[in-house]
Amino acid sequence: MSRPLIKVYVPLDSAARALGADDVADAILREAEARDLSIELIRTGTRGMIWLEPLVEVDRGKGRIAYGPVTPDSVPAIFDGSADPLGPVEAIPFFARQTRLTFARCGVIDPLSLPDYETHGGLIGLRRALTMTPEAMVEEVKTSGLRGRGGAGFPTGIKWDTVRLTEADRKYIVCNADEGDSGTFADRMIMEGDPFCLIEGMIIAGLATGATRGFVYIRSEYPDAIAIMDRAIRIARETGLLGLDILGSGQTFEMEIRIGAGAYVCGEETSLLNSLEGKRGVVRAKPPLPALKGVFGKPTVVNNVISLATVPVIFEKGAAHYADFGLGRSRGTMPIQIAGNVAHGGLFETAFGMPLGDLVNDIGGGTASDRPVKAVQVGGPLGAYFAPHQFDTPFGYEDFDAEGGLIGHAGIVVFDDSADMLSMARFAMEFCAVESCGKCTPCRIGAVRGVETIDRIAAGDRSAPALLTDLCDTMRDGSLCALGGFTPYPVMSALRLFPDDFGLTTEAAE
Amino acid sequence: MRQTEGKPQAEGIHDIIRSLQHLEGPLLPILHAIQTAYDHIPEAALPLIGDALNLTRAEVHGVISFYHDFRTTPAGRHVVRLCRAEACQAVGANGVAASVLGTLGIDWHGTTGDGRITVEPVYCLGLCACGPAAMVNGKVIGRTDAARIGRELEGLT
Ligand SMILES: Cc1cc2nc3c(=O)[nH]c(=O)nc-3n(C[C@H](O)[C@H](O)[C@H](O)COP(=O)(O)O)c2cc1C
Ligand code: SF4
Ligand code: FES
Numbered sequence: 001m002s003r004p005l006i007k008v009y010v011p012l013d014s015a016a017r018a019l020g021a022d023d024v025a026d027a028i029l030r031e032a033e034a035r036d037l038s039i040e041l042i043r044t045g046t047r048g049m050i051w052l053e054p055l056v057e058v059d060r061g062k063g064r065i066a067y068g069p070v071t072p073d074s075v076p077a078i079f080d081g082s083a084d085p086l087g088p089v090e091a092i093p094f095f096a097r098q099t100r101l102t103f104a105r106c107g108v109i110d111p112l113s114l115p116d117y118e119t120h121g122g123l124i125g126l127r128r129a130l131t132m133t134p135e136a137m138v139e140e141v142k143t144s145g146l147r148g149r150g151g152a153g154f155p156t157g158i159k160w161d162t163v164r165l166t167e168a169d170r171k172y173i174v175c176n177a178d179e180g181d182s183g184t185f186a187d188r189m190i191m192e193g194d195p196f197c198l199i200e201g202m203i204i205a206g207l208a209t210g211a212t213r214g215f216v217y218i219r220s221e222y223p224d225a226i227a228i229m230d231r232a233i234r235i236a237r238e239t240g241l242l243g244l245d246i247l248g249s250g251q252t253f254e255m256e257i258r259i260g261a262g263a264y265v266c267g268e269e270t271s272l273l274n275s276l277e278g279k280r281g282v283v284r285a286k287p288p289l290p291a292l293k294g295v296f297g298k299p300t301v302v303n304n305v306i307s308l309a310t311v312p313v314i315f316e317k318g319a320a321h322y323a324d325f326g327l328g329r330s331r332g333t334m335p336i337q338i339a340g341n342v343a344h345g346g347l348f349e350t351a352f353g354m355p356l357g358d359l360v361n362d363i364g365g366g367t368a369s370d371r372p373v374k375a376v377q378v379g380g381p382l383g384a385y386f387a388p389h390q391f392d393t394p395f396g397y398e399d400f401d402a403e404g405g406l407i408g409h410a411g412i413v414v415f416d417d418s419a420d421m422l423s424m425a426r427f428a429m430e431f432c433a434v435e436s437c438g439k440c441t442p443c444r445i446g447a448v449r450g451v452e453t454i455d456r457i458a459a460g461d462r463s464a465p466a467l468l469t470d471l472c473d474t475m476r477d478g479s480l481c482a483l484g485g486f487t488p489y490p491v492m493s494a495l496r497l498f499p500d501d502f503g504l505t506t507e508a509a510e
Numbered sequence: 511m512r513q514t515e516g517k518p519q520a521e522g523i524h525d526i527i528r529s530l531q532h533l534e535g536p537l538l539p540i541l542h543a544i545q546t547a548y549d550h551i552p553e554a555a556l557p558l559i560g561d562a563l564n565l566t567r568a569e570v571h572g573v574i575s576f577y578h579d580f581r582t583t584p585a586g587r588h589v590v591r592l593c594r595a596e597a598c599q600a601v602g603a604n605g606v607a608a609s610v611l612g613t614l615g616i617d618w619h620g621t622t623g624d625g626r627i628t629v630e631p632v633y634c635l636g637l638c639a640c641g642p643a644a645m646v647n648g649k650v651i652g653r654t655d656a657a658r659i660g661r662e663l664e665g666l667t
Binding site: 179415 | 534535536537538539541542563572573576577578579580595596597598599600601632633634635636637638639640641643648650651652653
């Protein structure tokens with residue numbers, strides 16, 4: 001008599017692996033063998049609750065039950081039935097409170113199974129797109145209200161339309177997977193957990209704009225994402241999803257991966273294009289816009305991973321469904337990444353509009369160290385620090401702008417009261433100096449001066465804060481791109497919000 | 511990955527260039543492949559790449575020097591990359607780095623005298639919800655501390 005097959009799901013996401021998921025997977029296989037049980041072990045992406053990783057789900061025929069964090073030592077208890085389950089993932093509050101549109105499949109399916117992908121809604125969007133005119137496809141994206149998730153928040157449909165309307169013998173879709181911002185990992189998570197979703201989004205972008213070739217520029221710091229994307233692209237080619245006859249439609253799209261080389265500035269779109277062409281990743285002046293004259297001089301859509309990976313669900317469920325979520329001109333959902341010193345770190349996809357404090361305290365559970373939250377940095381190394389008195393700011397592009405910040409790629413980094421904000425400001429300047437492409441003086445030289453000036457503040461020089469303010473003004477006004485232009489955000493917000501850390505009384509800093 | 515092992519270096523580099531030259535924008539893929547094969551970009555590669563891609567040696571050098579990943583001298587036998595970025599700093603990355611570097615007696619980018627270990631800074635590994643993050647010979651490690659890095663390196667010659 002054969003018992004029902006037990007399915008065990010273990011993440012292969014690199015955060016889960018960094019916390020021991022591979023050892024857990026090995027222990028599960030060993031334990032099953034020792035007990036003479038036949039199990040099917042399926043490696044998935046992560047569900048995004050990183051504090052529970054390695055999170056293992058077991059389906060004994062009555063649905064998936066989660067356990068976590070699991071160690072090799074706690075594996076036998078799971079088999080015995082004596083381990084404390086977390087219940088179904090969907091019932092865990094952190095997960096239950098989300099609206100998963102872009103990340104609906106992440107952590108659920110085997111990332112490299114195209115049949116799994118299709119069973120869970122994959123390719124419905126592409127099949128629909130194939131029945132539409134390019135103009136109607138672009139209109140769909142415009143109606144969805146989707147804005148670039150890479151940081152600048154530019155309306156995706158308008159960008160696509162420019163490329164669509166530009167005549168050329170060849171056009172390109174370039175996916176920006178350089179994800180260099182500290183506190184962000186959404187791009188990595190989707191590439192490792194649902195790579196076909198990005199491929200489908202890029203194909204739709206190609207159909208809508210008349211582009212037939214695509215590049216995914218992935219940072220070298222993401223070897224797992226590179227490997228999984230590479231295999232997914234191969235599978236897509238072999239099954240006719242990519243190539244000269246997409247799903248038998250007679251339409252063409254081919255794509256390949258390119259690997260970055262450790263330069264943060266190559267996330268800036270024109271620097272990225274230079275890098276793709278095999279040049280130094282120096283930022284280009286705009287105009288010309290990449291949409292008109294992009295990679296190899298051809299019209300090019302440059303979009304972030306999440307922008308592109310959100311396209312399939314927009315076509316699957318309809319633009320109106322997507323646009324129904326959100327706040328003001330921030331439509332749809334955002335995968336918010338909660339990181340740093342936080343009890344419940346991970347990826348939380350939700351409609352725009354949730355107050356920052358709810359994300360940090362209710363969802364994130366406050367600090368991991370159990371000390372008070374001192375500051376959070378939102379939007380990566382170029383994003384401003386926020387203090388708890390600003391925690392009612394709703395998570396949206398305009399709302400953060402109004403508070404002198406930005407949402408960027410939606411990373412939130414939490415710091416407890418042991419953080420020294422002077423040293424964080426110094427780090428921001430140091431990072432800018434290390435990563436500057438060197439094209440403009442305010443950034444290249446200014447950042448070095450910035451480090452020196454902050455050191456003078458630390459040494460008690462009373463004239464240095466005014467100098468720092470001037471320097472930040474010069475960088476903001478005189479830099480070609482946001483690396484030099486926005487580094488003043490974290491620096492000045494730290495100075496303004498935490499004058500004590502700079503040896504200043506509140507009055508002196510105003 | 512070292513399919514070039516055993517061949518004279520120039521020949522191996524030639525093979526790599528030939529196999530990738532057809533790509534659109536082949537320079538970065540070629541540099542990555544050479545570094546994978548030889549652990550650095552040997553000086554001898556510059557003229558070979560230049561000839562193949564119609565670039566001057568200075569242009570090739572300019573590209574190599576722009577990117578943090580490319581090295582022109584070999585690293586130690588084992589490479590430890592420690593994340594220095596904000597989210598990891600929020601959970602003590604600076605202390606971990608100070609301790610690792612202190613124990614090994616080197617600074618960032620430094621290699622131990624016996625050529626065994628190189629420590630490189632990295633600005634985010636996408637493991638920001640489980641920092642401090644590190645990579646030892648390509649293996650990712652979350653919530654790390656100096657002792658854990660020490661254990662990873664134990665027994666590696
Ligand atoms: C210094 C710098 C770094 C950037 N890094 C990234 C990045 O890693 N990923 C990304 O998608 N956009 C990044 N951007 C924004 C891109 O320039 C560009 O706006 C984006 O790729 C456009 O795609 P989207 O409209 O889909 O957001 C960066 C910008 C700057 C100035
Ligand atoms: S601001 Fe800095 S990174 Fe940006 S273009 Fe100028 S020098 Fe380059
Ligand atoms: S900040 Fe260290 S892994 Fe992202």
